[in-house]
Amino acid sequence: xxxxxxxxxxxxxxxxxxxxxxxxxxxxxxxxxxxxxxxxxxxxxxxxxxxxxxxxxxxxxxxxxxxxxxxxxxxxxxxxxxxxxxxxxxxxxxxxxxxxxxxxxxxxxxxxxxxxxxxxxxxxxxxxxxxxxxxxxxxxxxxxxxxxxxxxxxxxxxxxxxxxxxxxxxxxxxxxxxxxxxxxxxxxxxxxxxxxxxxxxxxxxxxxxxxxxxxxxxxxxxxxxxxxxxxxxxxxxxxxxxxxxxxxxxxxxxxxxxxxxxxxxxxxxxxxxxxxxxxxxxxxxxxxxxxxxxxxxxxxxxxxxxxxxxxxxxxxxxxxxxxxxxxxxxxxxxxxxxxxxxxxxxx
Amino acid sequence: xxxxxxxxxxxxxxxxxxxxxxxxxxxxxxxxxxxxxxxxxxxxxxxxxxxxxxxxxxxxxxxxxxxxxxxxxxxxxxxxxxxxxxxxxxxxxxxxxxxxxxxxxxxxxxxxxxxxxxxxxxxxxxxxxxxxxxxxxxxxxxxxxxxxxxxxxxxxxxxxxxxxxxxxxxxxxxxxxxxxxxxxxxxxxxxxxxxxxxxxxxxxxxxxxxxxxxxxxxxxxxxxxxxxxxxxxxxxxxxxxxxxxxxxxxxxxxxxxxxxxxxxxxxxxxxxxxxxxxxxxxxxxxxxxxxxxxxxxxxxxxxxxxxxxxxxxxxxxxxxxxxxxxx
Ligand SMILES: Cc1ncc(C[n+]2csc(CCOP(=O)(O)OP(=O)(O)O)c2C)c(N)n1
Ligand SMILES: [Mg+2]
Numbered sequence: 001x002x003x004x005x006x007x008x009x010x011x012x013x014x015x016x017x018x019x020x021x022x023x024x025x026x027x028x029x030x031x032x033x034x035x036x037x038x039x040x041x042x043x044x045x046x047x048x049x050x051x052x053x054x055x056x057x058x059x060x061x062x063x064x065x066x067x068x069x070x071x072x073x074x075x076x077x078x079x080x081x082x083x084x085x086x087x088x089x090x091x092x093x094x095x096x097x098x099x100x101x102x103x104x105x106x107x108x109x110x111x112x113x114x115x116x117x118x119x120x121x122x123x124x125x126x127x128x129x130x131x132x133x134x135x136x137x138x139x140x141x142x143x144x145x146x147x148x149x150x151x152x153x154x155x156x157x158x159x160x161x162x163x164x165x166x167x168x169x170x171x172x173x174x175x176x177x178x179x180x181x182x183x184x185x186x187x188x189x190x191x192x193x194x195x196x197x198x199x200x201x202x203x204x205x206x207x208x209x210x211x212x213x214x215x216x217x218x219x220x221x222x223x224x225x226x227x228x229x230x231x232x233x234x235x236x237x238x239x240x241x242x243x244x245x246x247x248x249x250x251x252x253x254x255x256x257x258x259x260x261x262x263x264x265x266x267x268x269x270x271x272x273x274x275x276x277x278x279x280x281x282x283x284x285x286x287x288x289x290x291x292x293x294x295x296x297x298x299x300x301x302x303x304x305x306x307x308x309x310x311x312x313x314x315x316x317x318x319x320x321x322x323x324x325x326x327x328x329x330x331x332x333x334x335x336x337x338x339x340x341x342x343x344x345x346x347x
Numbered sequence: 348x349x350x351x352x353x354x355x356x357x358x359x360x361x362x363x364x365x366x367x368x369x370x371x372x373x374x375x376x377x378x379x380x381x382x383x384x385x386x387x388x389x390x391x392x393x394x395x396x397x398x399x400x401x402x403x404x405x406x407x408x409x410x411x412x413x414x415x416x417x418x419x420x421x422x423x424x425x426x427x428x429x430x431x432x433x434x435x436x437x438x439x440x441x442x443x444x445x446x447x448x449x450x451x452x453x454x455x456x457x458x459x460x461x462x463x464x465x466x467x468x469x470x471x472x473x474x475x476x477x478x479x480x481x482x483x484x485x486x487x488x489x490x491x492x493x494x495x496x497x498x499x500x501x502x503x504x505x506x507x508x509x510x511x512x513x514x515x516x517x518x519x520x521x522x523x524x525x526x527x528x529x530x531x532x533x534x535x536x537x538x539x540x541x542x543x544x545x546x547x548x549x550x551x552x553x554x555x556x557x558x559x560x561x562x563x564x565x566x567x568x569x570x571x572x573x574x575x576x577x578x579x580x581x582x583x584x585x586x587x588x589x590x591x592x593x594x595x596x597x598x599x600x601x602x603x604x605x606x607x608x609x610x611x612x613x614x615x616x617x618x619x620x621x622x623x624x625x626x627x628x629x630x631x632x633x634x635x636x637x638x639x640x641x642x643x644x645x646x647x648x649x650x651x652x653x654x655x656x657x658x659x660x661x662x663x664x665x666x667x668x669x670x671x672x673x674x
Contacts, residue, residue, distance in 0.1 A: 051471040051650055080473075102471060102650030120475045121433060122405060155404035157436070183405050185381035191404045258380045317655040320645040335613075335643050342662060343655055 001242060002222055003212035007270040009278030016221045021285050027068065027216045028276050028286070029294055031060040034084040035273065036298045037093060038247075040306060041100065045251040049310065050101045054081045058214075058246030061272035062178055064088065065219025069227060070146055075136070076115040077129035077147045079122070081178065085148070089115055093305035094312070103315055104323070123149050123156035126175065130162045133171035133236075144172040144230035146223070152183025154200065155191050163238065167205035172230035174223060175201075175238045178213065180245035181267075185258040201238035213241030214272040246271065317343050350528035356498035357387045357463075357519060360505040361425065363535050365395050368423065371509065374401040374410060375427030375463075384429055385465055385524055411437035414460045415444045418514075424460050425509060431466035431518065432475030438483075445514040446489030461508045465521035466494075467559045467610055468657055471650040478647045479558065479611035484516045485588040485620070491515040491540060492587040496561035498529040500585060503538030511540060520559035540586050543594040549578035552667050553598040555621060556608040557584040560658060564608050567663035577671055587617055592624045599625055603634035604670050608658050613641040635673035638666050 003012050004019070034056055044050040056063055059081070067088025070076060076089055083096045090111045099106025099118060107117035116132075119125035129147030136143050153159060154177060166173050177197050181188050194200060201208025211218045219241060226237035244267035248255045255264075280286035321328060321336040328336065351359065365371045373388055373395075379402040382389035392400040403410055407428055414424035428434045434441075441462065448458040468477035484492045493508055493515055495501035501519065508515040546561070547568055556564040561583050568579035580598050584590065599605045605625060607618035618639040625637050640658045648656055 052473050100473070102473075102653075104649050120473060121435075124436075152405040155406045155409075157406060157408055183376070184384065185377045185379075186402050186405070190402055252384070257382075315648075315651055317652055320643065320648040320652055320656065324645055332644060335645075339643060339655065342659075345661075345665075 001210045001212050002218055003215050004217040004221070005215045005275055005279055006212075007214065007275050009275040009282060011279075015217065018221060018224070019217050021283070024217070024276065024280060025285060027064055027220070028273070028280060030064040030068070030088065031216065031273050031276070032294055033298045033301070034060045034063060034087070036295070037087075037302050040302050041097065042251060044097070044101075044306065050097065052250050052252050053100050054250045055247040056081065056084050058267065058271060059178055059180055059243040060084060061216035062176075062213040062219050062241045062243050065216045066146060066148070066176055066223055069220045069223035071143075071227070072113070073143045074227065075129075075132050075143065075145045077125040077132065077145060078116065078118055079125060079149045079153065080118050080120050081150065082118065082148055086115070086118070089113065093302065094308045097305065097309040098312070101309065104319065105315065123153040123158040125149065126153075126162035127158050129173055130165050130171055133166065133173040134169060136172055137169070142231045144174060144227045146174050146176055146227070148176045148178065150183060151177060151179040151181065151188050151197060152186065152191055153177075154197050160200075163201065163204040163236075166236035170233075170235040172233075173236045174226040174230055175236065176223060177238070177240045178243055179240050180243045182245050182249070182259075184249045184253060196240060198238055198240040201236075204238075206236045206238070208238030208240065210240045210242055213243035214270050214275070216272060216276060244270065348530045348532065350530045351498055352525045352528050353495070353498045353501045353519070354385055354387050354524040356501040356529075356531050357505055358389055358391070359531065359533055360502045360509075361388065361391060362394070363533055364506055364509050365391065365399065367535065368509075370421060371423045371425060372399050372401060372417065373425050373427070374403050374414065376403060376405055376410075376429050378402060378427050383427060385521065387427065387463070387519070407433050407437040408440060411440035411445065411462065414462070415440060415448065415458055418458045418460045419448065419456045423509060426460065426462050428462065428464040430476050431464040431480060432478050434462070434464060441484075441490070441514070441516075442487050446487050449513065450489060457512055458514045459512045460514045461505075461517050462514070463517045463519065465524070466518045467520045467522055468647055468653045469522040469559060471653070474649060477650070477653060479609070479642065481516075481518055481558075481587050482611055482616050485617055489514070490588060492518065493540060494518045494520065494558045494585060494587055496520060496523060496558055496583050496585065498531050500538060500544065500583070502531045503536060504540065504585065506535065507537035507540045510537060515540075518558070522559040523562060526562065541589055541591055542586065543591045544583040544585055545580065545594070545598070546583050547579065547581040549580040549602065551578045551602055552604040552606060552670060553580045553582060553595065553602045554606050554608060554663070554667075555582045555584060555595055557587060558610060560608045560610050563658060563660050564663060567660045567667070570660065570664055571667050575668065577667055579667065584617075590617075590620065590624070592621070592628070595621060596625065596629050599629045600632040603632055605633075606638045606640060606663065606666055606670065608640045608663060610642050610657055612644050613639060614644045616641055635670045638670060640666055
């Protein structure tokens with residue numbers, strides 16, 4: 001497992017160039033933002049202002065490192081837990097809240113980019129990603145695709161199909177697997193008898209390896225390397241990031257039904273934020289005072305997004321028609337009118 | 348006896364039949380220790396063990412396919428898809444094998460599989476967790492499609508589905524999972540798989556529906572009866588395929604009017620099939636055109652708008668009033 005910073009906050013190899021003190025502070029700050037955002041989102045759910053939410057706890061380093069590794073012109077094909085990365089791709093927090101708050105506007109992102117929307121049918125995004133990668137390759141562009149999914153997702157045919165194709169066509173794509181040890185209640189060893197997920201790339205004919213997904217430096221560094229390779233014609237890479245889901249699967253789940261508390265307690269020892277904080281403190285780059293300022297700054301920013309989310313107008317019922325086709329067929333124009341009449345009458 | 352919810356009735360039926368029939372195995376995602384995300388298989392893992400209650404790897408195509416293989420060996424798999432919206436990658440196996448194995452082998456091999464899935468909207472779930480695509484299955488020869496709308500019918504119909512020697516798609520209206528309770532005696536009594544249920548007799552209009560919409564339809568029928576003297580006959584279709592058209596036609600011959608109510612999109616929905624049958628077989632009895640109240644031909648919206656998508660009590664009442672005025 002590739003790593004720079006272990007769970008005690010000690011270096012296990014020389015830091016790469018990207019790890020300047022200011023950049024490490026940036027990564028730390030990003031992770032704090034995500035953690036606070038998730039706590040807030042869970043609160044919104046608990047107070048009836050959001051339906052279901054999939055938290056990032058325990059996987060902040062992966063989502064942040066992945067976001068920081070990508071260039072703006074790359075394409076991200078996320079799965080439903082990837083909002084931390086999407087935020088770094090420029091998607092406003094308010095949009096993430098809208099999406100999980102039951103409003104399609106959330107997937108518009110409100111920005112110009114070609115990233116795929118959050119994908120719920122597991123692993124299906126990996127095939128979309130392979131198609132994107134082919135388009136990039138065909139046009140000889142120096143861009144690459146990051147396709148992400150969970151450990152459970154690697155049991156789907158779509159996972160094997162996309163790996164296979166990426167190998168055969170030598171596509172500019174990096175598969176990043178968030179191995180958080182669980183697919184809802186099913187532990188990773190019940191998904192595969194394979195020692196690692198990374199080794200599945202061998203059968204597809206390209207390189208794969210494990211990284212410590214709790215080490216944000218390793219995450220950014222190795223995904224960056226793989227993206228560089230992909231952009232320069234070197235083909236695909238499979239990266240298995242070892243993390244741990246330190247929360248319920250979603251707000252609709254109760255992990256205490258199936259999770260061993262000892263295992264959970266152990267996983268907390270490897271949590272991604274503490275180790276970087278320890279390291280930064282050790283090097284004199286971080287203090288309790290800074291932590292306080294950072295938290296306050298973040299909380300303000302998050303609170304603004306939450307207010308914007310709570311204040312935003314409800315979508316118009318007709319919206320369900322208005323993005324179906326470029327031109328609404330006449331039969332549907334009638335249905336749209338009937339919907340308008342119905343809700344006006346009922347209102 | 349304690350009253351139970353629809354999801355508890357599903358559990359009770361599985362429990363009863365697994366105790367009675369060793370060949371039944373359950374398979375699906377998160378159904379073992381976790382008891383299913385809706386707890387439909389609660390405690391069955393503890394009671395029947397890991398060889399009969401199988402948490403599978405996460406792959407719906409695999410779940411559908413292995414169930415067919417198991418069934419061909421005389422096991423009776425009851426497979427759970429976590430949500431209807433995740434069945435689509437399993438279509439190949441359901442359509443290409445499950446529905447055809449008996450026919451293809453001229454009866455040498457059969458496929459007594461039950462594919463269960465929660466379906467329908469109204470619980471504020473994320474995308475893909477709220478659709479009603481029963482018509483996709485109803486279109487496939489060789490399948491049965493069953494949809495209960497009460498704890499008692501969930502119990503009796505699920506027993507019947509498991510005992511049936513052919514593949515059954517068993518769709519559970521998740522909005523009703525915990526909406527109300529009924530006393531459901533655990534006697535192992537199955538209900539028939541090829542007949543509708545008349546839930547309320549009436550002479551003026553036949554209201555035909557299934558799944559969670561039975562709930563709104565009953566409310567509308569009561570309101571119409573109590574406040575307007577319009578007496579509706581409410582039919583819960585329950586077995587979407589094969590359709591019991593006899594009972595529906597019989598009712599429409601009496602009332603002369605019919606409204607079909609379903610949550611699914613309108614175009615090519617099961618309502619269209621019922622309306623076509625009425626046009627073929629009951630035209631001379633009709634006093635007004637057959638009406639459909641359905642979801643729109645749009646993608647099921649995320650939850651902010653889902654109430655606008657789904658047929659409401661008001662709309663049923665309105666349509667019924669208009670129909671009575673039709674001359
Ligand atoms: C095709 C499909 N089947 C089932 C589900 C329901 N479901 C949502 S998340 C999940 C577990 C996914 O686990 P994993 O891939 O490890 O990702 P994680 O949630 O752990 O990040 C399941 C079964 C789904 N969304 N899509
Ligand atoms: Mg997982």
